[in-house]
Amino acid sequence: MALQEQTVFPRPIELKNVSIKDDYWSPYVKLVRDTVIPYQWEALNDRVADAEPSHAIRNFRIAAGIEEGAFGGFFFQDTDLYKWLEAVGYALAAAPDADLERVADEAISLVAAAQQADGYLNTYFTVAEPGKRWTNLTDCHELYSAGHLIEAAVAYAGATGKKALLDVACRLADHIDATFGDRPGQIRGYDGHQEIELALVKLYEATGERRYLDLAGFFIDERGRQPSFFHQEWEARGRTSAWTPGVVQKTPPSLSYHQADKPVREQEVATGHAVRAMYMYAAMADLAVRSGDDSLLAACRRLWDNTVRKQMYVNGSIGSTHHGEAFTFDYDLPNDTNYSETCASIGLIMFAQRMLQNEVKGEYGDVLERALYNTVTAGMATDGKHFFYVNPMEVWPAASEGNPGKHHVKAVRQKWYGCACCPPNVARLLSSLGHYAFSAGEGTLYSHLHIGAEAKLTIAGRQVGVRMASGLPWAGQVGLTLAEAAGSGDFTLAVRVPAWSAHTSFTLNGEPATPEIRDGYAYLRRDWQAGDVFGMTLDMRPRRIYAAAEVRANAGRVALQRGPLVYCLEEADNGAPLAALAIRAGSELREVAGEGRLAGAILIETEGLRLEEPANAGGALYRSEPPTRTPSRIVAVPYTLWGNREPGEMQVWVREEP
Structure with a gap:
């Protein structure tokens, strides 16, 4: 097209x-x-x-x-x-x-x-x-x-x-x-x-050659048209697959797995291989913004909504099953067998960034931030030489070793992979982090991520330099300073207000300010001058997160979050089995300083209960007497930092009891 x-x-x-x-x-x-x-x-x-x-x-x-x-x-x-x-x-x-x-x-x-x-x-x-x-x-x-x-x-x-x-x-x-x-x-x-x-x-964009843009449009528009290209190709090569050479298959390739069961403009549900889906949705959003194609943008919105509202984990990861590294169905979010490939979250970040070019809405920036601060950085050890391909919500090392259905879940990061798509993907994303922090449209500079950075641009005909200072993820102070502002004339700063901040206050040059809040962004228009500072104080109090009732895996469970960081329990702090622990409903969530390999991090401490066998249980597998409940101190660490100490159990969602 x-x-x-x-x-x-x-x-x-x-x-x-x-x-x-x-x-x-x-x-x-x-x-x-x-x-x-x-x-x-x-x-x-x-x-x-x-x-x-x-x-x-x-x-x-x-x-x-x-x-x-x-x-x-x-x-x-x-x-x-x-x-x-x-x-x-x-x-x-x-x-x-x-x-x-x-x-x-x-x-x-x-x-x-x-x-x-x-x-x-x-x-x-x-x-x-x-x-x-x-x-x-x-x-x-x-x-x-x-x-x-x-x-x-x-x-x-x-x-x-x-x-x-x-x-x-x-x-x-x-x-x-x-x-x-x-x-x-x-x-x-x-x-x-x-x-x-x-x-x-x-x-x-790099060459100005329109043929390349049109070719991208062809690949997107052609996908899912009938009769299916994949089935035609399969028949032409004798119904065989490259994965099993010479073996004639009875079943043709799954079209929904390849996001090719219907034209992209008609798709409503995220299906199939999660990375492939995200890369395609990102391209669809790219084309929608460049063409002004309302039908393509409508499809992007539907697929975004289904992905993040019904099929995304609390850490911004996607892909519920290791069978095909894929989505399954709405609200099916198992904790101990999920795949949540690092590349899939990177793809989700790419999709979010491109949706922000179509329409500036806080939800896109919130999801981008969630995936970045949690899954992407969890995919790499702090030594830079070990990596997770899979990002589980729950790890029991013995099950990873002994249960074939959980072999994909690793308790420790690996040096490399035969299929090593994730490690270089993390490297390219973090190397290009500045690409995701800011964008600029006609007369407006948008700040999407609260990351300390300096940027230079031309806006409203003025040469401008901005400097972002941020205490995240540990402290909630954010300041955007106009380091340079040549000439005069109004333009707008638009800064994302994270949905996790229950109470956010704003200042302009140290005085209280009341910007216009629209779709999750704070807008302030004026004739900005060098030295002006737009400040924001975010609510960093730890909070409880609950899943929708339809998410069966998390019924009766709670997760913890502070700022953009999701937290988890590790065996190193809480002992095993983690499944025996419960957080007391309404207990105070206290901030404590991390030590050792977690030095500099803020941990969360609270009161909980531990289930223990009755004294006369005698090692019975089943019995009629209930377990005893003993008080237990519970410590949670940022999910992104898990697995950097001795190997052990890990759990994001924890039972909650009175």
């Missing part, structure tokens, strides 16, 4: 014009730059002892003809390198590093050497099955891999001005544009794993 593009909407401030300077987040950004990126480079080169091999660099060397050998890893193994390069691009945008840039340039030369003469680039189909490119989009993720290359190329070019990888990406995108579409001889299809769509929008 040819889009009728609109150009006026709130856009993130360019990453090179935003610098993170925050007591909480700067250490994360530094950890990614100094530890995670170098560590992941070693992993990509298979130089991390006792970790699953990546094969990524070696695959490119084989595809480029530099060495001989067989392809290793998954069909989409190339994306591990691409996401690493994207993270490097964002890191270089924040701070130049000649040594890191040199390593990245060498990797880019290797990628370019593996590209085919017609622009095609995928090491699996170059090395393992050169005659079968574009024949199994359902399983093999060729367009998904291409999308991650494009995103890396745009990020790296934006940071360094170097176009080598961008040229590779454009040649590949041109090849895809020639191959896919509704013209004679083209493939009228789309990928099993969405990603190319949002990448093409980025490529359009």
